[in-house]
Amino acid sequence: MHGIEIDRTDEEREELVKKWISDYWLTIVVIVLLAMGALYGLKYYRQSKQDALHAAGAELVAVEKALSTKQLKTAVTKTTMLQQTEKDSSFPVVASLSLAQRYYQEKNYNAAIEQYDWLIQNAGDSAIRDIARLRKARAQADANEINQAVSTLSTVEGQRFTTEGNLLKGDILLADGQFEAAKQAYETLKSAAALDPNILQQRLDLIQIKQQSQ
DSSP, rough: OOOOSSSSOHHHHHHHHHHHHHHHHHHHHHOOOOOOHHHEEEHHHHHHHHHHHHHHHHHHHHHHHHTTTOOOHHHHHHHHHHHHHHSSSSHHHHHHHHHHHHHTTTOOOOHHHHHHHHHHHOSSHHHHHHHHHHHHHHHHHHHTTTHHHHHTTTTSSSSHHHHHHOOOHHHHHTTTTOOOHHHHHHHTTOOOSSSSSSHHHHHHHHHHHHHOOO
């Protein structure tokens, strides 16, 4: 592309500009259209994302409403859809936690465990994954899957939840009559700053009482 020279008369410059436009008008149009397309494309993308978020939010509300009105089948369908279409957002996480809780309350432990497994595999937040592990272990223990529950607790990631996990492990083993194993689990918590020493001592005292009563 030739530049517009400055050592010319106004008429010459005008003619040169006209010729330049005539030669390159198609290029100019394409550039303008591409720029406009990028601008409107970005706006469309943002609007599409916003619409998708609104739709996912509406589905989550529908899940909670279905659970509150005991429409479990509807809640399951909508939760599954969120898990498939909004995997990387928080919407299926909340829906899965709510659905799992309902299953647990109804003593449908296997179904609850399935929801917790989805959370463990897909939740981006390690805290959510650990909460799912703790709740899964409770469901497994209530389903009399003691070894599986203990194994689940061994996979807890965060220190805060490790303390809670060891306490729950001790409680599960204590309820199952495995007193020595429960005592070992509790004793790992003696240096845990976040745990009230009185709570730990109560558990250890209970073990002693149960052992003496045998």
